[in-house]
Amino acid sequence: xxxxxxxxxxxxxxxxxxxxxxxxxxxxxxxxxxxxxxxxxxxxxxxxxxxxxxxxxxxxxxxxxxxxxxxxxxxxxxxxxxxxxxxxxxxxxxxxxxxxxxxxxxxxxxxxxxxxxxxxxxxxxxxxxxxxxxxxxxxxxxxxxxxxxxxxxxxxxxxxxxxxxxxxxxxxxxxxxxxxxxxxxxxxxxxxxxxxxxxxxxxxxxxxxxxxxxxxxxxxxxxxxxxxxxxxxxxxxxxxx
Amino acid sequence: xxxxxxxxxxxxxxxxxxxxxxxxxxxxxxxxxxxxxxxxxxxxxxxxxxxxxxxxxxxxxxxxxxxxxxxxxxxxxxxxxxxxxxxxxxxxxxxxxxxxxxxxxxxxxxxxxxxxxxxxxxxxxxxxxxxxxxxxxxxxxxxxxxxxxxxxxxxxxxxxxxxxxxxxxxxxxxxxxxxxxxxxxxxxxxxxxxxxxxxxxxxxxxxxxxxxxxxxxxxxxxxxxxxxxxxxxxxxxxxxxxxxxxxxxxxxxxxxxxxx
Numbered sequence: 001x002x003x004x005x006x007x008x009x010x011x012x013x014x015x016x017x018x019x020x021x022x023x024x025x026x027x028x029x030x031x032x033x034x035x036x037x038x039x040x041x042x043x044x045x046x047x048x049x050x051x052x053x054x055x056x057x058x059x060x061x062x063x064x065x066x067x068x069x070x071x072x073x074x075x076x077x078x079x080x081x082x083x084x085x086x087x088x089x090x091x092x093x094x095x096x097x098x099x100x101x102x103x104x105x106x107x108x109x110x111x112x113x114x115x116x117x118x119x120x121x122x123x124x125x126x127x128x129x130x131x132x133x134x135x136x137x138x139x140x141x142x143x144x145x146x147x148x149x150x151x152x153x154x155x156x157x158x159x160x161x162x163x164x165x166x167x168x169x170x171x172x173x174x175x176x177x178x179x180x181x182x183x184x185x186x187x188x189x190x191x192x193x194x195x196x197x198x199x200x201x202x203x204x205x206x207x208x209x210x211x212x213x214x215x216x217x218x219x220x221x222x223x224x225x226x227x228x229x230x231x232x233x234x235x236x237x238x239x240x241x
Numbered sequence: 242x243x244x245x246x247x248x249x250x251x252x253x254x255x256x257x258x259x260x261x262x263x264x265x266x267x268x269x270x271x272x273x274x275x276x277x278x279x280x281x282x283x284x285x286x287x288x289x290x291x292x293x294x295x296x297x298x299x300x301x302x303x304x305x306x307x308x309x310x311x312x313x314x315x316x317x318x319x320x321x322x323x324x325x326x327x328x329x330x331x332x333x334x335x336x337x338x339x340x341x342x343x344x345x346x347x348x349x350x351x352x353x354x355x356x357x358x359x360x361x362x363x364x365x366x367x368x369x370x371x372x373x374x375x376x377x378x379x380x381x382x383x384x385x386x387x388x389x390x391x392x393x394x395x396x397x398x399x400x401x402x403x404x405x406x407x408x409x410x411x412x413x414x415x416x417x418x419x420x421x422x423x424x425x426x427x428x429x430x431x432x433x434x435x436x437x438x439x440x441x442x443x444x445x446x447x448x449x450x451x452x453x454x455x456x457x458x459x460x461x462x463x464x465x466x467x468x469x470x471x472x473x474x475x476x477x478x479x480x481x482x483x484x485x486x487x488x489x490x491x492x493x494x495x496x497x498x499x500x501x
Binding site for chain 2: 011045048050051052069071072075077081083086087088092096099102
């Protein structure tokens with residue numbers, strides 16, 4: 001599905017991605033993890049074409065994404081921060097995003113029901129709370145039926161019920177055979193839904209595999225401690241240097 | 242691009258600031274007509290206001306809109322849309338809604354006053370056209386500045402500096418150099434200097450049209466002499482169009498290479 005070769009990206013003096021090689025197969029939930037500043041968002045934005053890599057290649061289904069924009073018809077993306085034009089209503093925003101996409105079949109009605117957004121449809125976006133905005137954000141992402149879904153911190157600001165619904169939604173999309181890429185800092189959420197972990201450390205892939213393999217590698221009995229042990233060993237290294 | 246334009250235009254037309262801007266011009270037009278009772282004088286006063294205010298509002302609105310819609314722009318960038326369409330669409334949304342506030346806000350009182358039955362109709366339309374062009378120019382420049390500066394405060398600072406320079410400082414330097422080099426022939430120099438600043442250029446454009454270039458002193462006389470009224474207006478208009486197209490080209494180019 002996605003194949004990334006030797007990807008480098010630098011922002012000014014800050015080398016964020018230092019040669020990423022990554023192969024993501026079709027179908028399943030992949031969690032991209034790593035400490036702050038490890039390059040998770042940069043990696044995701046490179047796949048989406050929002051960040052232009054310094055070198056290396058990204059291919060989606062065998063086709064290079066560079067200088068192309070039509071391929072984004074096959075990706076649904078949930079950005080980290082939800083902020084929309086304040087004077088449009090929720091309805092108008094949904095219509096606008098639909099307008100921009102080639103696939104017109106959408107499941108927005110069902111999603112609006114799922115997240116109980118009906119009372120907000122005619123409200124201006126500037127009057128919505130952070131959590132409600134995040135729900136609108138989720139509707140915008142999941143209403144299209146694309147084979148690749150990228151979620152950047154999807155749980156931010158959600159109440160427990162919406163959180164559960166989101167998990168069900170992700171599971172349902174996975175069952176349709178879709179590929180889902182998630183970043184999150186909430187380890188219990190990741191442990192519950194992820195099939196595979198991609199762990200980024202200092203701009204490189206430190207680990208790729210499923211959760212049992214990660215536990216074996218770190219010698220830790222549970223997932224949260226396994227992640228913590230990677231992080232502490234990397235912090236220790238920093239201190240020694 | 243049209244789709245992006247449509248929605249950012251919708252969004253802006255409902256914003257409070259668009260109304261404030263519209264009402265300001267409406268009020269200004271009404272007050273001037275009542276106080277002056279003379280269309281031509283009202284047009285000149287308006288020109289003096291427009292030539293300073295329109296660039297200021299254009300730059301501030303442009304920069305503000307860009308930074309405010311940053312997160313939404315990221316969402317749009319992940320959609321199957323060309324980058325240049327996103328930014329040109331947003332740019333046109335801002336500049337057209339500003340230009341509309343100006344044209345309708347000033348147009349209404351003048352229409353009620355009876356501009357269509359008056360000789361000042363030509364001057365008045367030219368005033369609105371240059372006002373609209375200045376909006377297009379300075380919003381485009383604001384977008385260029387915002388695109389090249391991720392830091393909001395810096396972006397605002399540069400935008401204000403640009404306005405201050407073109408609206409105030411430029412003229413000061415120009416006048417000082419005229420005084421300083423008064424022993425030399427300065428016709429060509431002043432001509433070129435005026436051409437290079439869209440604000441000065443708009444002023445000259447309107448004054449040439451009104452045939453009161455004597456009021457403008459040196460610059461106007463030079464323009465009159467060099468171009469005769471018609472050629473002068475054509476050249477100035479071309480120059481203003483260039484002032485719109487160069488920043489537009491830059492928006493397209495910078496947005497194509499930028500990381501978001």
